[in-house]
Amino acid sequence: MQGQRYEPFAHHFPLSQFLQQLLNGLFLGSIYALIALGYTMVYGVLRFINFAHGDVFMLGAFTGLYLHKLLGPMMAMMPWPVAMLVILLLAMIICAAAGILIEFLAYRPLRDKPRLNVLITAIGVSLLLEYTAQLVFGATQQPFPVIIPKGNIGGLGGLTVTITQVIVLVTAVVLMIALRFIVMKTKLGMAMRALSLNPTASALMGVNNSVVISFTFGLGSALAAAGGILYASLYPSIEPFMGVLPGLKAFVAAVLGGIGNIPGAALGGLIIGVTETLVAGYSDTLGIPSGYRDGVAFVILILILLFKPSGLLGKAEREKV
Amino acid sequence: MSATLQLEDVTIQFGGLRAVGDLSFGIQPGELVGLIGPNGAGKTTVFNLITGVYTPTAGQIFFNGIKIPGHQPHQITKLGIARTFQNIRLFPSLSVFDNVRTSMVMHQQHGITHALVRGPAYRDEEKLIEAEILDLLNIFDLRGMAHVPCKSLSYGDQRRLEIIRALATKPKLLLLDEPAAGMNPTEKEGLMHLIQFIRDKFDIAILLVEHDMKVVMGICQRIIVIEYGVKIAEGTPADIRTNPRVIAAYLGTDGGGEHA
Amino acid sequence: MKHHTSHFALLLALAVSLGVSLCSSQLDDYYLDIMLNVGINVILAVSLNLVNGHTGQFSLGHAAFMAVGAYGSSMVTLEMGASMMRVLGGAGPVAESVTFLVALLVGGVSAAVCGWIVGMPSLRLRGDYLAIVTLGFNEIIRVVLQNTNGDGPFGGALGLKGIPAYTSFFWVFATAAIAIYTIGALVNSTYGRGFLAVRDDEIAGESMGINTTRYKVLAFVIGSFFAGLAGGLYAHLRTTISPEGFNFLKSVDVVVMVILGGMGSTVGVIVAAVVLTVLNEFLRDFEQYRMIVFSLLLIVMMIVRPQGLLPAGLFQRRKRA
Numbered sequence: 088m089q090g091q092r093y094e095p096f097a098h099h100f101p102l103s104q105f106l107q108q109l110l111n112g113l114f115l116g117s118i119y120a121l122i123a124l125g126y127t128m129v130y131g132v133l134r135f136i137n138f139a140h141g142d143v144f145m146l147g148a149f150t151g152l153y154l155h156k157l158l159g160p161m162m163a164m165m166p167w168p169v170a171m172l173v174i175l176l177l178a179m180i181i182c183a184a185a186g187i188l189i190e191f192l193a194y195r196p197l198r199d200k201p202r203l204n205v206l207i208t209a210i211g212v213s214l215l216l217e218y219t220a221q222l223v224f225g226a227t228q229q230p231f232p233v234i235i236p237k238g239n240i241g242g243l244g245g246l247t248v249t250i251t252q253v254i255v256l257v258t259a260v261v262l263m264i265a266l267r268f269i270v271m272k273t274k275l276g277m278a279m280r281a282l283s284l285n286p287t288a289s290a291l292m293g294v295n296n297s298v299v300i301s302f303t304f305g306l307g308s309a310l311a312a313a314g315g316i317l318y319a320s321l322y323p324s325i326e327p328f329m330g331v332l333p334g335l336k337a338f339v340a341a342v343l344g345g346i347g348n349i350p351g352a353a354l355g356g357l358i359i360g361v362t363e364t365l366v367a368g369y370s371d372t373l374g375i376p377s378g379y380r381d382g383v384a385f386v387i388l389i390l391i392l393l394f395k396p397s398g399l400l401g402k403a404e405r406e407k408v
Numbered sequence: 409m410s411a412t413l414q415l416e417d418v419t420i421q422f423g424g425l426r427a428v429g430d431l432s433f434g435i436q437p438g439e440l441v442g443l444i445g446p447n448g449a450g451k452t453t454v455f456n457l458i459t460g461v462y463t464p465t466a467g468q469i470f471f472n473g474i475k476i477p478g479h480q481p482h483q484i485t486k487l488g489i490a491r492t493f494q495n496i497r498l499f500p501s502l503s504v505f506d507n508v509r510t511s512m513v514m515h516q517q518h519g520i521t522h523a524l525v526r527g528p529a530y531r532d533e534e535k536l537i538e539a540e541i542l543d544l545l546n547i548f549d550l551r552g553m554a555h556v557p558c559k560s561l562s563y564g565d566q567r568r569l570e571i572i573r574a575l576a577t578k579p580k581l582l583l584l585d586e587p588a589a590g591m592n593p594t595e596k597e598g599l600m601h602l603i604q605f606i607r608d609k610f611d612i613a614i615l616l617v618e619h620d621m622k623v624v625m626g627i628c629q630r631i632i633v634i635e636y637g638v639k640i641a642e643g644t645p646a647d648i649r650t651n652p653r654v655i656a657a658y659l660g661t662d663g664g665g666e667h668a
Numbered sequence: 669m670k671h672h673t674s675h676f677a678l679l680l681a682l683a684v685s686l687g688v689s690l691c692s693s694q695l696d697d698y699y700l701d702i703m704l705n706v707g708i709n710v711i712l713a714v715s716l717n718l719v720n721g722h723t724g725q726f727s728l729g730h731a732a733f734m735a736v737g738a739y740g741s742s743m744v745t746l747e748m749g750a751s752m753m754r755v756l757g758g759a760g761p762v763a764e765s766v767t768f769l770v771a772l773l774v775g776g777v778s779a780a781v782c783g784w785i786v787g788m789p790s791l792r793l794r795g796d797y798l799a800i801v802t803l804g805f806n807e808i809i810r811v812v813l814q815n816t817n818g819d820g821p822f823g824g825a826l827g828l829k830g831i832p833a834y835t836s837f838f839w840v841f842a843t844a845a846i847a848i849y850t851i852g853a854l855v856n857s858t859y860g861r862g863f864l865a866v867r868d869d870e871i872a873g874e875s876m877g878i879n880t881t882r883y884k885v886l887a888f889v890i891g892s893f894f895a896g897l898a899g900g901l902y903a904h905l906r907t908t909i910s911p912e913g914f915n916f917l918k919s920v921d922v923v924v925m926v927i928l929g930g931m932g933s934t935v936g937v938i939v940a941a942v943v944l945t946v947l948n949e950f951l952r953d954f955e956q957y958r959m960i961v962f963s964l965l966l967i968v969m970m971i972v973r974p975q976g977l978l979p980a981g982l983f984q985r986r987k988r989a
Contacts (some may be wrong), residue, residue, distance in 0.1 A: 136796045149876055176669040193906045204970045206796050207927060210728070211966030214920065218959040331916075335807070338800060375813035385804030392797060431982035491875050501932075501980075502861075510861040514877030520886070523857035524850060526675065537858050570674060577877050631851035 108368040109361060114252045114321065117259035122337030123312035123344070123352035124266060125307025131347040132303045133344040135202055138209035139189060141334015143182055143217035143308045146229065147315025148325045149224055150178040153363020155232045162234075171374035175258070175316055179309035186308025187301045228326045231319035236337060255317045262313055263353055266306070275302050283347060287300035305342070336363070336384040343391050345401020354399060358362045359384050409472065412437050412581050414488075414612045417456060418467035420637075427453045428637040429468070435562055435581065440607050440614045442628035444621075444648075446657055450637035451617045452494055455583050458615075459483040459491050471581065486514055489580035494586045494617075498558045505554040505571055508541045511576035534601045541576065547609075548602075564595045568602070575606065581613045582606070588620045596620060600627050625649065633657065674853060681845035685977045689838030700837070704905055706945045707840035708898050711847045713925040713941040714934060715892030718851045720923070721932035721980075722860075724867025725791065725889040729802030730895050730922045732809040735914035737896025739813070743821055743904035746975035750830065767852065768834040770901040772843075779896025781904040787888035806916050813911035825951060827910030828903075835905035843901060847894045852934055854890070863887055865933070903966045917959070924962050927969060931978020939978055 122144055129137045137346060154174050162170045193212050197205045235251045270276040278299045281289035290296050318333060319325050340359045344351025363383045370377035391398065411434035420433045428450045443451050456462045458469060460481040469476040471487055479487070490511075493617060499507050516537070545551040548568055552642035555562060556666050558569060567587055584603070588596050604627055606613050618624045623630060625645040632646060633641040635657045641648055648654055692700055716730045744752075749767050756763035782805075784925040818824035854860045862883040865873035870880045903909045921944075929940030951958055969976070 136800065193967055193971075200970075200974065202796060204722070204974050206726060206799060207923075208967050208970040210920070210923070211970070213962045214959055214963035215967065218956070218963065222956055222960065332807075335800075335804065339804070342797075342800075378815040379813060382808045382811040385801075385808050387805050389786075389789060389801060392793060392801065394795055396797075461871070480879075481871075481875050481877045485875055486878035493872065493875075497869050497872040497875075499865055499872065501868055502864060506861060509858055510865045510873070512858055512879065513862050513865075516858055520854070520859055523859040524853050526853060531872070534858060536684045573876065607762075 093151050106248050108364050110246065110248060110363030112361030113357065115253050115364055116357035117256050118314045119337045119340050119360050120317050120353040120356025121259050121262060121284040121310045122333060123340035124349060125357045127346055127349060127352040128303050128307045132279060135205045136338065139212040139216055140311055141211050141330035143186055144311040144315040144334060145220065145327060145330030146185060147178050147182050147312025148310065148319040148329065150181050150408040151316040151319060152229065152231055152325065154178060167234055167236060175233065175313055176249055178312045178316055182312030183305035183309040184399055186304040190301060217327050224327060226363040228324045231323040231325050250318050256320055258317060262310060275299065279303055315383045332381060341387040343387060344399055345398025348400045351398055351400035359387065411435060412434050412472060414470040416468045418464045420453065420457060420462055421465045426637060431631050431639055433642065435615055436612055437611050437613055438626060440629050442624040442630060443615060443617045443629040444624055445634040449634045452585060455491060455617065457582060457584055459489060484565055485577055488580035489578045490574035491583040492574050492585055492587060496566050496570055498566060501561055502558060504550060504558050505541060506571060507558050508544060508573050508576045511573050512537045515657060527538060544572055544576060562592055575610060579612055584614060584616045586617055586619060588623045597612055604629055674849060677894060678849040682842050685838045685841035687807055689836050692837045702949050704835065704840050706942050707844045708775040708901050709945045710844045711894055711898040712922045712940055713937045714847050714851055715891045716922050716955065717934065717937045719887050719891040719928050720926050721853050722867060723863045725797045725884055727802040728799045728919050728923065729806035731914040732806040733783055733892040733895035733919035734899035735809050736782050737775035737899030738909050739822060741771040741900030742828050742903045742909060744771035744774045745832050747821065764834060770776055772897055775900035776893045776896035783889045783892025784885065787885045790928065791884040791888060791941040803916060803927040806919055810911045814902060815931060825911060825957035827908060828910045831903050831907045833904060833907050840901055843897050872934050926967060928977055930979040933978055933980040935978050936978030
């Protein structure tokens with residue numbers, strides 16, 4: 088029994104490599120989760136898919152870029168965590184305003200119209216943001232400034248984790264906890280939950296639905312903006328169409344977790360991030376092109392719609408007859 | 409005589425809520441039965457169970473001896489059960505004629521290939537269908553309105569069109585969900601005649617859910633009363649009118665102490 | 669009487685396209701090319717209209733079915749064309765036509781099969797899910813094609829070259845005429861009430877004995893079939909195809925035609941396809957503004973005139989009462 092035992096998988100699947108991929112997936116997944124939260128919240132209150140959400144993510148990254156250019160000298164004087172925080176918060180505020188404006192101009196006039204019309208409008212808004220961004224910012228890739236210092240965290244055995252990755256994960260987790268607090272403990276959060284359960288009843292109970300909807304768009308857009316800046320910190324090259332794929336994947340994450348369900352969106356984001364990273368990391372072993380990573384989310388989407396359309400944590404809805 | 413419709417201990421549970429519990433009743437061919445109960449008693453849920461929109465958690469539903477649960481709604485319609493809806497559900501973008509024509513699809517002998525080739529046999533059938541629809545509209549005095557959009561009909565006529573559309577599926581059992589809702593007294597009077605007329609002319613059984621006691625008491629041979637999804641009484645209009653549990657359920661008073 | 673008219677119209681259209689085709693050498697190449705583009709877009713728009721307009725579903729992946737048709741038919745002519753010609757007695761107009769017909773049908777049927785596979789799971793669900801699934805399918809097809817081996821039958825990211833230029837005026841406009849006739853005959857028959865019932869009210873439709881799932885899948889399969897034919901015609905017109913040519917934006921182009929013309933209005937959709945294709949051609953210099961205008965059009969249309977510029981009711985013949 089001793090000697091050269093043939094272990095077919097030991098060579099292809101060393102544990103440390105697997106853990107490394109898992110970690111990488113976790114960092115990416117936490118960003119998907121941030122974007123997915125916006126999809127799920129808007130779906131919760133308005134029952135429609137805000138197609139333009141991925142483009143608010145893109146807007147967040149560009150806002151970060153331009154803020155950094157604008158505040159350049161000031162930035163240099165601040166310690167980097169403060170600089171990061173300033174850019175993050177300002178971009179979140181600006182994008183929240185943009186989200187509220189989009190809802191007010193494009194979606195509010197369609198409040199009582201068929202859902203299909205709102206969906207088409209959302210596609211229109213998405214394309215409008217992308218092509219206007221292309222006109223304004225240019226079609227080429229732009230480098231995103233290095234705010235977080237480069238370098239690795241030591242003492243993790245064979246694993247490589249950069250400071251940026253840690254910051255991304257910590258920020259995402261903090262934002263999700265903050266969101267949970269807002270939704271569960273504040274008055275507006277409670278109104279949001281009431282509205283998503285029953286719009287008519289919540290209006291009768293004295294909730295101003297329009298205010299709550301604006302608030303939801305603001306909140307979702309702020310999270311998307313944060314996601315955009317974190318994503319650009321991880322992959323520091325941004326362009327007007329950068330939001331399309333992450334946006335779609337985050338939407339799949341929201342469906343996977345159960346659309347309308349906030350913890351579900353976070354869970355879905357992590358699952359998509361990890362699966363995608365694993366597929367890319369093991370593409371050689373699996374014998375598939377690594378480019379397939381971008382198809383993974385859609386395969387998951389079709390599978391979830393086939394087997395559990397209400398999502399992992401969602402409840403099935405029945406139409407009233 | 410075997411029953412047209414037979415419910416046996418039907419129960420449906422939505423999460424923790426038991427919307428209908430151990431409900432049993434039967435409807436004989438050609439019978440006109442009323443199903444009444446206070447708001448939220450589960451009347452529409454019973455319709456949705458019979459038409460396959462919901463599947464019962466327990467119990468069995470037979471239609472002419474065939475088990476209903478497990479069939480999809482369109483299959484149940486083909487078996488011979490038609491319905492109307494509490495909140496009118498016509499096809500809003502279609503004309504009066506085309507609303508009724510929709511019910512003819514399932515009776516058509518000629519399918520998609522014929523519709524594409526448009527041969528003589530297919531054309532003859534389309535003519536037959538057209539004649540049949542116009543006849544049906546004629547019976548209910550809507551022939552003149554055949555080609556107007558259904559949305560432009562008066563409220564009462566929309567209700568009637570929904571009944572005609574259901575009849576066009578050639579059912580053996582017709583379920584009417586609050587047909588008198590929103591009608592004025594004259595329209596209600598007309599509706600009562602209409603329902604009796606349909607029963608006699610088309611020789612079908614009718615199950616009527618209705619809030620208006622005058623309508624139900626005036627035309628139904630038998631009435632079933634449910635409260636919280638459970639049957640509390642069944643009998644002729646005269647029986648029901650004097651039943652203390654029914655009075656208690658409707659008035660919310662302790663009618664004779666039976667309502668513990 | 670009405671039915672004879674439609675047969676006559678179809679025959680007339682076929683005859684005219686054959687006639688024009690025979691003297692197409694007299695036409696200016698540039699204008700002929702625009703006309704063929706117009707014809708292909710008419711096929712795409714009319715077939716998408718069956719799904720998005722008449723049946724009220726919302727597909728965002730029409731370009732994917734076009735891609736399947738383009739690749740499927742090109743593989744027939746490229747890989748098997750020569751041997752087919754040999755069997756048919758050597759190169760010549762007849763052998764060429766038969767080969768092309770077989771290629772087109774293979775493309776169309778492959779697209780229809782894909783439509784069935786994608787449609788079965790997603791059509792049980794609400795409209796906005798279908799939009800995402802079809803969009804996802806569009807991405808999957810593109811990703812898969814792009815990651816194929818460059819030397820293989822799909823040609824990788826560069827696509828296929830040297831496809832024989834079989835597409836002529838006759839093929840395009842005969843297919844367009846057949847598409848218009850087929851979808852018109854279907855929708856205007858008693859059988860076709862099923863599509864409209866699905867669009868108007870699925871629950872009421874089921875209650876009238878209509879198998880709504882079957883109608884949705886049928887609309888999707890027929891729509892995909894014609895998109896596949898359009899793809900085959902496109903491939904044998906351009907003679908080169910690449911995965912990028914069938915991206916999401918191509919699908920959006922077709923959606924814009926359907927919405928602008930009026931969902932469910934065959935005449936409106938044809939007019940929109942013609943006008944937009946010609947406009948695109950003449951506005952080539954303003955490419956960067958084109959999508960901004962398109963997206964604004966979508967948003968404004970949904971708010972101001974959701975029924976489209978030439979809605980269905982406008983052309984309905986007044987029937988004798």
